[in-house]
Amino acid sequence: MKAFxxxxxxxxxxxxGVADALIRNGELLASRLGSRVVLRGIADLxxxxxxxxxxxxxxxxRDAEALVRNPDIRIIVELVGGTGVARKFVLAAIxxxxxxxxxxxxxxxxxxxxxxGAARARGVDVYFGASVGGGIPIVRSLRDGxxxxxxxxxxxxxxxxxxxxxxxxxxxxxxxxxxxxxAQAEGFAEADPSLDIDGVDTAHKAALLARLAYGLDVxxxxxxxxxxxxxxxxxxxxxxxxxxRIKLLAVVKREGDAVExxxxxxxxxxxxxxxxxxxxxxxxxxxxxxVGDTLYYGRGAGRLPTASTVVADIADAVRSLASGTPRGxxxxxxxxxxxxxxxxxEVVSRHY
Amino acid sequence: MKAFxxxxxxxxxxxxGVADALIRNGELLASRLGSRVVLRGIADLxxxxxxxxxxxxxxxxRDAEALVRNPDIRIIVELVGGTGVARKFVLAAIxxxxxxxxxxxxxxxxxxxxxxGAARARGVDVYFGASVGGGIPIVRSLRDGxxxxxxxxxxxxxxxxxxxxxxxxxxxxxxxxxxxxxAQAEGFAEADPSLDIDGVDTAHKAALLARLAYGLDVxxxxxxxxxxxxxxxxxxxxxxxxxxRIKLLAVVKREGDAVExxxxxxxxxxxxxxxxxxxxxxxxxxxxxxVGDTLYYGRGAGRLPTASTVVADIADAVRSLASGTPRGxxxxxxxxxxxxxxxxxEVVSRHY
Numbered sequence: 078m079k080a081f082x083x084x085x086x087x088x089x090x091x092x093x094g095v096a097d098a099l100i101r102n103g104e105l106l107a108s109r110l111g112s113r114v115v116l117r118g119i120a121d122l123x124x125x126x127x128x129x130x131x132x133x134x135x136x137x138x139r140d141a142e143a144l145v146r147n148p149d150i151r152i153i154v155e156l157v158g159g160t161g162v163a164r165k166f167v168l169a170a171i172x173x174x175x176x177x178x179x180x181x182x183x184x185x186x187x188x189x190x191x192x193x194g195a196a197r198a199r200g201v202d203v204y205f206g207a208s209v210g211g212g213i214p215i216v217r218s219l220r221d222g223x224x225x226x227x228x229x230x231x232x233x234x235x236x237x238x239x240x241x242x243x244x245x246x247x248x249x250x251x252x253x254x255x256x257x258x259x260a261q262a263e264g265f266a267e268a269d270p271s272l273d274i275d276g277v278d279t280a281h282k283a284a285l286l287a288r289l290a291y292g293l294d295v296x297x298x299x300x301x302x303x304x305x306x307x308x309x310x311x312x313x314x315x316x317x318x319x320x321x322r323i324k325l326l327a328v329v330k331r332e333g334d335a336v337e338x339x340x341x342x343x344x345x346x347x348x349x350x351x352x353x354x355x356x357x358x359x360x361x362x363x364x365x366x367x368v369g370d371t372l373y374y375g376r377g378a379g380r381l382p383t384a385s386t387v388v389a390d391i392a393d394a395v396r397s398l399a400s401g402t403p404r405g406x407x408x409x410x411x412x413x414x415x416x417x418x419x420x421x422x423e424v425v426s427r428h429y
Numbered sequence: 430m431k432a433f434x435x436x437x438x439x440x441x442x443x444x445x446g447v448a449d450a451l452i453r454n455g456e457l458l459a460s461r462l463g464s465r466v467v468l469r470g471i472a473d474l475x476x477x478x479x480x481x482x483x484x485x486x487x488x489x490x491r492d493a494e495a496l497v498r499n500p501d502i503r504i505i506v507e508l509v510g511g512t513g514v515a516r517k518f519v520l521a522a523i524x525x526x527x528x529x530x531x532x533x534x535x536x537x538x539x540x541x542x543x544x545x546g547a548a549r550a551r552g553v554d555v556y557f558g559a560s561v562g563g564g565i566p567i568v569r570s571l572r573d574g575x576x577x578x579x580x581x582x583x584x585x586x587x588x589x590x591x592x593x594x595x596x597x598x599x600x601x602x603x604x605x606x607x608x609x610x611x612a613q614a615e616g617f618a619e620a621d622p623s624l625d626i627d628g629v630d631t632a633h634k635a636a637l638l639a640r641l642a643y644g645l646d647v648x649x650x651x652x653x654x655x656x657x658x659x660x661x662x663x664x665x666x667x668x669x670x671x672x673x674r675i676k677l678l679a680v681v682k683r684e685g686d687a688v689e690x691x692x693x694x695x696x697x698x699x700x701x702x703x704x705x706x707x708x709x710x711x712x713x714x715x716x717x718x719x720v721g722d723t724l725y726y727g728r729g730a731g732r733l734p735t736a737s738t739v740v741a742d743i744a745d746a747v748r749s750l751a752s753g754t755p756r757g758x759x760x761x762x763x764x765x766x767x768x769x770x771x772x773x774x775e776v777v778s779r780h781y
Contacts, residue, residue: 105579109576225458368733368734369564371564374725389577404748
């Protein structure tokens with residue numbers, strides 16, 4: 078059986094989850110894949126913290142670039158997060174001809190044109206399944222499962238922190254500030270929660286969904302983004318009385334030759350399946366011209382759910398490497414059915 | 430751009446849908462795939478009926494075996510249905526070294542060992558995404574999206590006819606016989622509805638899900654199968670009062686080193702997302718050891734939804750052929766994490 082070396086950059090929550098998953102289910106994965114995935118190195122600046130997973134200490138290094146240079150490593154998994162060193166490592170890996178797997182939505186949304194362009198030029202693939210929807214196989218469903226469809230719209234609930242806050246506001250009548258504090262106390266919100274509650278995290282995911290569905294390179298500055306910070310308890314109670322719930326939605330929607338991409342709190346009828354999505358769960362509804370409505374639901378974050386999707390991306394990478402044929406992924410927007418992004422001023426939607 | 434020839438055997442509802450989809454979205458598909466899918470022949474005994482799609486009449490033939498022999502056809506799409514000539518065509522296509530795409534759950538559930546064995550021996554792939562869940566990308570989600578997971582359970586609502594009948598019984602108080610007649614009048618049930626209402630269709634799908642999740646070769650005779658024919662209106666009203674709905678479920682569930690596979694009407698709490706699945710919609714909930722619960726929802730039947738998945742399978746086939754590497758699909762159960770099927774006598778479940 079062929080073996081393919083993997084190097085992990087970033088040994089935090091998700092990195093440790095990926096190592097755990099590869100150790101725990103490595104034999105099963107090999108039997109399904111027909112190739113062996115071998116963890117050949119893990120880079121992190123902090124090698125002391127207990128990550129809750131037993132790995133050979135000889136695999137650990139503080140030198141991420143050593144993994145990129147290692148000829149026995151064919152796949153670099155970037156789980157550092159952020160757009161600083163992560164960008165540098167990803168570009169170096171591409172330059173070195175490695176396949177890249179990343180769960181970094183901020184990096185790929187903000188520097189997608191640069192990174193995907195470099196990958197295309199070098200003939201390597203960049204997989205980013207775990208950057209949208211955590212454990213939900215939504216990226217690959219759009220890419221492969223619905224490949225024959227012209228995508229009409231994508232509606233997603235993609236931020237667990239906002240879900241949690243809205244749930245506490247709705248069910249317990251907590252005001253926004255108290256619900257946010259509760260989320261922070263439970264570990265569901267960061268000390269600086271602005272990326273989540275102001276909709277930026279959801280907008281990164283919306284941008285990636287627009288790239289997947291339409292090949293669009295979307296800049297956050299070009300989007301309507303509204304978070305949940307301004308929501309009053311009264312708003313929630315009023316719409317509840319009308320039979321609706323408020324959810325922070327990512328919307329990507331084709332209208333003729335243009336595509337709207339927006340993020341804002343939206344009214345969802347309480348009988349709609351999206352209304353019941355709460356806490357760490359995410360859901361994405363995709364409408365295709367052939368298939369009609371489809372829905373994908375699962376844990377949008379967390380150590381092992383995210384690792385589940387990272388491992389699936391590693392498996393895709395291994396299959397392409399084993400066949401000696403890069404998948405040419407993601408597609409070059411120039412060749413696709415490419416609509417334009419609808420300018421902010423032209424976006425019209427029903428608001429409460 | 431490379432081109433790959435496809436031959437359709439069966440020009441009924443789904444066959445015409447596939448031809449329609451390939452014509453309508455062929456350019457888009459090629460831009461996403463990097464290869465062109467070319468329809469090189471369509472075989473059916475009835476070439477006179479208007480199928481609602483414009484195809485070059487030169488493509489039509491009554492001789493399915495001519496498509497199998499045609500060296501310009503690399504992929505045979507079997508949409509005949511049933512286990513008679515369909516089996517013959519599929520085995521002939523495999524013998525001729527063609528990749529096979531089939532939506533035929535009865536054939537693959539009842540003759541899976543023979544067909545998949547022949548494909549492995551010949552080194553060709555057999556794709557069957559549309560045989561479970563219609564337009565829902567559930568087969569590929571189990572195969573690829575959750576490849577790193579040990580599957581704990583799969584629960585599916587997979588038969589639209591039963592869904593429709595149960596919905597009419599529940600919402601309008603129609604007795605079973607009247608609801609069945611209504612379903613027949615609406616075209617949602619066959620003149621002989623027994624495959625649907627006695628749970629056989631759902632059992633075929635359950636058997637395929639067990640093969641996907643565990644590599645098990647399940648025979649229908651070894652399963653507990655109970656349909657909805659025996660349901661009285663009182664049953665439905667009683668459980669409704671208790672906060673439940675009755676759904677015909679396919680259950681595939683690992684217990685230690687054994688797997689239960691069963692089909693029967695089951696109580697679903699009305700707040701559970703599966704409770705809201707009705708009509709032509711299907712849904713499948715999969716629990717994996719890494720990802721936890723995930724759910725997939727969409728149209729389980731119909732011309733274009735089913736074509737959506739057939740086209741996705743054709744795309745997989747093209748990608749494998751373009752790389753010159755068969756995917757080795759489905760996996761050989763002997764190499765997998767192979768539990769045994771729990772004998773009927775040992776299956777214990779909570780019943781109403």
